[in-house]
Amino acid sequence: MEKYHINEFISKTKQQDKGQGLFELETDRILEINLENQIWAKTGSMISYRGNIKFEREGILEHGLGKMFKKAFTGEGASIMKATGQGKLYVADQGKKISILNLADESICINGNDLLAFEPRLKWDIKLMRKIAGVLAGGLxxxxxxxxxxxAFTTHYEPLTLLVEPGDAVYTDPNATVAWSGHLTPDFVTDVSLKTFFGRGSGESVQMKFEGSGFVVVQPFEEVYFSEKQ
Incomplete structure (x- = not known):
């Protein structure tokens, strides 16, 4: 085949069915969802679809007043949409790398900005980090x-998972923290000596502290969040 011919480009980049089930990584940065009923996905993440699929923004009232108030308090909220129907749905988020987890009666906490898609049979709830909301732009x-x-969740570049073990706390930059074990509850600590090095997005030396048994996922990038209210 002639080098750089359009057919060569199509052959290299065309969509392929890999038979991986509901979630399929079409590339490291594009998720294919083989939709048969319903899925939750980050608002604005749809880049293409085929078939009969209907999209609607998440109705916060169907999840109860608790979630509605949390969403109002966080400003940007966990902005998700419901995709219903049958077909192939392709989602992505600013070219970020996608990771897929198949939970088996397990739980995980994911930064609201990094959550890409999940099955509706999973229970979910928005957790606001009130201790740090006034420090980071838009809260966390x-x-x-x-x-x-x-x-499925996203990271800027490759994620790093750090194991949390009893007696050996793990400290992370909030702006670089993506996810952690659902049973862990991070604390927030400050260190004046690190003020000029740590938490550059906030201007404060705020760190997340994880103790116990579990894991925490970080990315090699500090993401600064801004509320829609600002």
């Missing part, structure tokens, strides 16, 4: 997802 919130089913 996460979504706790639990049960049995698939969830």
């Amino acid at each position: 919130f996460n979504v706790k997802v639990e049960g049995t089913g698939m969830v």
